[in-house]
Amino acid sequence: MRPLGRKKVARSAAVWLGVALSAVCAWLLVRGTRAGEVRAALAEAQLFWLVPVTSLLLLAFVLRAERWRSLYAPGRRPPLRDVTRALYVGYLFNAILPLRAGEAARIVALDRRGGAPIAETTATVVVERLFDVLSLLLLLFLMLPWLPVLTWTAAASALAAVLVVALAAAVTALALSAERLAAAAVRGVARLPGLTEDRVAAPAERVLRGLAGLRTVRTALVAFGLTTLSWLVVGLGYWLLMRAFEIELSPLSGLLVVIAIGLAMILPSSPAALGVFEGATVLALAAYGVDESAALSYALVLHALSVVPFLLLAPAILPAYRGALRRAQRVPATASAAPDSPART
Template sequence: MLVVRGIDWAELVAGLRAARSGELGAAFALVSLSFFVRGLRWGILLSAQRTVAPGTLFWATATGYLGNYSLPARAGEFIRSLALAQKTAINASYVLATALTERIFDALTLVIISAAALSTLSDVPETLVIATRTMAVVGLVGVLGVLIAPRLEPLVEWVLDRLRLPAHLHSRLHSVAAQFLLGMHACQHTRRALGFAALTALVWSVDAVMAVMGGQALGLPLTLAESLVLLAMLGLSSAIPSTPGYIGVFQFVAVVVLTRYDYSREEALAYILTYQAISYLAALLYGLIGIWQLNARQFLSGRRRAGGD
C-alpha cells in the first residue's frame, strides 16, 4: 500500500504504545453512546408501526455494525433489519425500509458536512472528490425516492397485475411492497421528522467528540472541526468498494486529511488504527451479545417452554 510507504514504523509503534488508557476508555464509552443514540433514532421511524424497547434497538444496531465491519456490501443493514424483525415480529420489509431511510438521510448529512469540509483542504485527491459527488447524487435521489415512494403503491399494484402472477405470489409480493413503502413513509410525519433530525445532530456530535477523544489518547490536539472533516471524509470513503471493515481505505483517507492539518503520516496512521480498534472492539463486543440477545435467547426460551409442555 502506498499509504505505508516510507513510514517510520518505530515512531508509529511508539505513538500507539503511548496511548493513554483513560482517554481510550472515554472514547469507547462514546462509541457505546453513539450506538445507543443511533438505535433510538431508528426507533423513531419504527414507531410509526410499533414502539420498540431501547435495549432491543441497541442490540440490533450493534449487530448491524458487526456485520458492516466483517462482511462486504454493508450486509449489516440487512442483518440488523432481519434480527429486529424476528425479535419484534414487525414485518421485515417495513424494518428494512426504515433502515434504508436512515442511511439515506445519513448520506445527505455527510454531503452537507463534506461540502464544508472540502473547502478547508488543499490538494484533495480526485478519489474523494468523486466519492463526494457520487454521495451527493445518491443522497438526493434517495431523499426524492423516500418522499415519492409512499405514493407509488397504485403503480406497484398495476405492475403486479400486468405480470399475471399466481394469486399466492401476487399477494405475497404486494404485501412486501406495501410494507416497504409504508416504511419509507415513516419519516413523513412532523413530530417523527423533528425527532429524527434532533437525534441525527446528536449522533454526529457524539461521534465528533469521540474522534477528538481518540486524538487526545495519543496526544494529538485534534479539534472538533477537524474531527468533523475527518468523519465526513471517512463516511464518504465508505462508498468506495473496499475490503470488509474498510481496511486500507480508512488509512488512506486519514493520512490525506490529517496531514493537511500538519500531523505526520505516522501520527495519522496511529490515530486511525486506534480509532478503528475502538470502533471494531465495540461492534464485536456488543454485536456478539446482540446476536445472543436477539436470536439465541429467544430460541432457548422456546426450547424451555416446549420442554415444560
C-alpha cells in the same frame, strides 16, 4: 448462466473487489509510513483518553438505535431494547464479514426478536443510509469555510447534488402518488414466475410503511436530527482521541475524520473496512499536515475502538440470535426488500 449463478458470481466479484481495495489502501499506507515511528506513537499514547472516547462512542450508538427506531411510523416502532440489540448484531457482522453483511443481519435479527417485518425494516434501513450520507455532506459544506483545502470537495459536491435530486424526486413521488406507485410496482413484480399480486401486495404495503421517514415531515425531521447529533457526538470522540496522540487540532478535525470515513464506507471493502478506514482517516488528517505515521497510529487505535467492543460482547448476545442469523445468510446484503410472512401486518 442461471440467475442464481449470476448473482453468486456478482457477489463473489464484489467481495474480491472489496478485498483488493482494502489491500491497495493498506499497501499505500504502509509505503508512506515508518513502522518504527508508528510503534513509538502507539507506545507513547495517553491511554486514559480511551475512557471518555469510548463513552462518547457508546452514546452515539444509543442515539443511532433511537434514530433507527424513529424511522418507523408512530405506533409501529419496535421496543428500543430490541432495536439496540439488532443494531449491535449489524455492527458486529459488518466487522467480521465483507460487503456490509451486517445490514442484512440486523434486519433479520429485529424480525426475530422485535417482530418487525423484514420488508418494512429493510425500507427503514434504506432511508437511514440516505440520511447518513446527506447529514455528512451537509456537515461538510457547513464546515468548509473553516477547513483546510480538500482535494475531494468536488467529488463530495457531485455526490450531494445527485442525492439531493434523488431525495427530492422520491419525496415528491411518495407525497403525490405513493399508493399508485406501490400498486404499479406490485403489478410489475407479480409478472415474475411464481409470484402473484396477492403474494406481493402485503410486502409492498410494508415497504411503504417503512418509508415513513420520507413520507412524514415530523418523522423525517426527528430522524435526520438524531442522525446529525450522532455524527457530532462521534466527531467529538474522534477529536478527543487525537489528544491521546498529542495531535493538537480544532474540534472540526474530528468531524472531518468522521465525514471522510463515512463517505469511504460507500465503497466495497473487506470485513471491518480494513485499510479503507485507516486510509480515510489518514487522508483527512493529511489536510491538516499531520505526519502519516502519527495519523496511522491514531487511525489504528480509532479503528480498534470501533470494532473491539462489539467483538467482546458477542458471546453474551449472539446465542439468542443464532437461528435468525442463519436466515440472514439468505437475505441480500444490499438490504433490498424481501417478502415476509403474509400473516405479518
